[in-house]
Amino acid sequence: MRTVPTYSLYGVNSSEPLLDQLHFESIASRSQLYAWEIKPHRHERFLQFLYIHRGSGEALLEGRKERLASGSLITVPPHHVHGFVFAPDVDGIIVTMTDTYLRTLLAGLPGTVPLFEHPRHDRVARRHALAGTLALFREEMESVSPWRGASLSALLTLMLVGIARIAEASAPAKTQAGSRPARHFRQFQQLLETDYREQNDIAYYAGAIGVTPTQLNRICRQLAGHSALQLIHARVLAEAQRDLLFSDLDIKQIAMTLGFSDAGYFSRFFARLTGQTPTAFRESGRARLPAFAIKDALNATDMAGAADA
Structure with missing residues (x-):
């Protein structure tokens, strides 16, 4: 594996x-x-x-x-x-x-x-x-x-x-200020990066930061243009896409590492956000992402093989 x-x-x-x-x-x-x-x-x-x-x-x-x-x-x-x-x-x-x-x-x-x-x-x-x-x-x-x-x-x-x-x-200018909302948003980003595999809800993050879920949603929409839940889902999705493109973990294994109770739930989550099943994304993504190489310096290699390092 x-x-x-x-x-x-x-x-x-x-x-x-x-x-x-x-x-x-x-x-x-x-x-x-x-x-x-x-x-x-x-x-x-x-x-x-x-x-x-x-x-x-x-x-x-x-x-x-x-x-x-x-x-x-x-x-x-x-x-x-x-x-x-x-x-x-x-x-x-x-x-x-x-x-x-x-x-x-x-x-x-x-x-x-x-x-x-x-x-x-x-x-x-x-x-x-x-x-x-x-x-x-x-x-x-x-x-x-x-x-x-x-x-x-x-x-x-x-x-x-x-x-x-x-x-x-x-x-963007709105993210440059050292305001309290900006600090709260950075705290949310740091917590999310640490805990995204745990499938925590908005109340968990809001409580850890010291704001209400409504305030956290308002901050996220102001500074990122998306709700807190959308950002949580986006972080989980990003990790799923990495694993699909750069590893040979099967769908069930990826689902488990990301805190999903079963592969079917994960597949529905992924398809809802991307419009593709995880398998379709892996196949089409790897097809569009050939091994990168410098012309006349290296021979092209298959990207799936590149992930074996």
Whole structure:
């Protein structure tokens, strides 16, 4: 039985934590060991940044294919499925940190952590301040200078601030304010991410946040355009779709892992929200999602096989 692989670091068994809370290396040093292809996987508690100084590649982010080029900056939070194919001429860095270390670095910047909760692909212009910070980070990580650790930590904080500014600028204005509804909504998102497999109702989340179910619905509609129940269902659906596309779990197994009492109930839930049965979605989704590859650099491989990593 194959699920979506969960790695600590590119194929390292997830039971082996990083020696420190931070790890960094060149893209080439790791990916060339795997014929320049990192197959779809996810991390349980690690957040990653990949930055391409020169060269090209492709990224798979939650089933969406992104073309990578010079200046591409990819942010991958925990739990999100991702994979990469790089051209052999790629020159870039990979930074991996624990989510707790991220929160530590951003402790003095309230409201910034939620900006790192979704995968991002940003293009950083050569003259952008963030590009300069990334270049300095690479220089420092390749050096053996005194106080290297302190310098890397400071540069990493600057990197996070730069990424947060880009994310904040692209966020809808109504979600930028640090108002009480916005804080309650972030609490709801964090609880939902932790408990979505438990099939909790709206009253559970509202009580945990300290609001009424009516208030929670109002907040969700104001900030996300959907009711709290719709957001709960959407989170469960997203995980079901990941498992259908990237694992070989059968329908009953997927239903059980998501808290459904039987496969029939899960299938009706899925069909109501997508208009397709789980089996039809798996077949059509995989047909539309061939293995991503760089022309003339790698031979195309079947996406179902890519999930076997």
